[in-house]
Amino acid sequence: MQAGLALHGGSGEIGDRIFKFAMLLCGVAVLAILVLIVYELILRSGASWHAFGFKFFAGHDWDPVSEQFGALPFIYGTLVSSLLALLIAVPLSIGVAVFTTEMCPPVLRAPLSFFVELLAAIPSVVYGLWAIFVLIPILTNYAGPFLARTLGWTGLFTGPFYGVSMLAAGIILAIMIVPIISSITREVLMVVPQHQREAALALGATRWEMIRVGVLRNARAGIMGGIILGLGRALGETMAVTMVIGNNPQIVKSLFAPGYTMASVLANEFSEATGAVYRSALIEIGLALFLVTIVVNALARLLVWTVTRGQPSRANG
C-alpha cells in the first residue's frame, strides 16, 4: 500500500482521505437519523408533557374538544392486540420452524420457507384490505358465534360482535408476525450443533424427545429473541390494525368490542389535529411507542446474538 501511494504521488492519499471522510459522513448519517428522531419527538411533545406530565399515561379521557388527553386506552389496545397476536402466532411459528428444520423431507424445506417468507412481503394495507372483506365476514358469521357459545363464560367473547374488534386486530397481526418469528426460530434451530441431536437419539429418545431436549432447550434464548422481535413489529404495526380494530378509545374486557391502538390513533388523527396541545399529545404517544419498540428490539437483537454468535455461552446452560 505504501508503494502504491508512492507511485501515485500525493493524489492517492488525498483521494483516500476525501473518500474515507465521505463514507464516514454516510455512516454518521445513520446515527444522526436516530438522534434526529429522538430530538424531534421530545421537542414536539413538550407542550403535552408540560400540561399532563405522567398523568398522560394513566388518563382515560381522549377529548380533543376540551383538550383533555389520556393515553391509557391506546396503550391498553396496543398491548392487548399485540399479546393476542403473540398468543396465536408463537405456537404456529415454532411449529413451522420445527417442522421445516427437523421433520420435513429436504425437498420441501426451501419452498416451504419461501412461502412463509412471502407472507412478509405483502404490504400492511393489503392485509387490511383482505381482513375487511374476507377475515371479518368469516369472524362475524362463523368464528364469533362459535367463540361466544364455547368460551363466552370467560367474559372475553361477550357482547355484540360487528367484526371490527380487538379480536380481528389480533388475528391479522398474528398472520403478519408469523414469518418474522418462524424465520428467526429456524435460523436459531439450525445453529444447534448436530451432535446434540445425535446424542439424544443415541440415548434412545424418540424424535419429539430429541427435539425437546436436544434442540428446543438449546435454542431457548434465540427463540425468545425471535418472539420479542415479532412483538416489536406487532406493537408498531399501523395500517392493517387501523382498518379492523374499530378505532374506539375504550377499555373493555371483551375481545369482541372495538378498541384503539397507539399507532392507529396517530394514523387517524394526526393530519387533522388542530391545536398545539392536541398535536403534541399525539406526538407524545409516538414518542412512547418509539421508546417501547427501541427497548423491545434491542433486547431481541441481544438475545438472538447470544445464540447465533456467542457459541460458548451454551456450554454453561
Next chain:
Amino acid sequence: MAETPNSALHTVPPIALRRRITDRVMTGAAVLTVILVLVPLFAIFAYLIYRGIGSINWAFLTRTPKPVGETGGGMANAIVGSAFILALASIIGVPIGVGAGIYLAEFGRNRFGDAIRFTADVLNGVPSIVIGIVAYSIVVLAQGHFSALAGAVALAIMMIPTISRTTEEMLLLVPQALREAAYGLGIPRWRTTLSITLRTATSGVITGIMLAFARVAGETAPLLFTTLGNQFWNLRVNEPTAALPLQIYTYALSPYDDWHRQAWAGAFVLILLIVTAVAAVRFAVRRGTFGAA
C-alpha cells in the same frame, strides 16, 4: 433414526407406548401448524388475484379518480405518484445507505462501527408511523405544506438501515486477496473500493437495495401526513402527491362498491409492481455480471 426392532412392539411397556404416542401427536401438531399458516397465505394470494384480475381495466390504469360516489375513473395518477415518490426516496436513501455500508465494511471494524451497526438494526424496528411524524416535523413543518419530498424523506429513512447492513455484508464477502492485489498494483484505496470491491459485490448490493425498495414500496403509514394524497396528477417535488397504498387505504374504508373494486385492483397492481421491479433488477444484474465476466 430410533430403530426399534419390531418384535419389541409385542412387549412394549406402557411408558414406551406413551412416549411413542407423544412423538406421533407432536409430529401431527407440527404438520397442523404448517397447514394453519399456509391456509391464510393461499387465501390472501388467491383472493387478491381473483379480485384483482376481475377488477382491473383500462380506465383504472389510465384515468384519475372520479369525484366521491361516482363510478369509473382509475388510479393512474397514484401509480405514477408512487413511482415518483419511490424514485425520490431512492435518490436520497441509496447513496447514503451504500456509503454507510462501505464505511462499515472497509473502515468500521471498531467500536464506532459497532455503534452504527447497532443503531441501524434498532432503526429497522422503529414503527413506520413514527418515522412519518419525524418527516412531518422536519419537512412539512419547514415547508409549510404537504409534499412528495416529505414522503420520500420518510421512505428514505426506512431504506437506509437495510441497505447499509446488506451492503456491508456483501462487501465483506469479497476476498481480501482481491483488495491486496489492487493495492499491489498501486491503485489507491478509494479506487480499489469503488472499482474492485464494490464492483465485485454489485449483484449482492443491488439485491439489498431491492429488498429495501420492496419493503417501503407498500408503506402507507409514513405517507399519511407527508405526501397526503391527491386526486389529480402531480410530478412536482413540493406538492401533495397521490400514492397507490394511500389510495387503496382510502378506497377500502369507503362505503362504495366501485371503490372497493378499485382498491383490489390497486392492491393487485401494487404487488405486481413490487414483484416485477425486484425480478427485473435481479435479471438485469445477473446478465450484467455474466457480461462483465
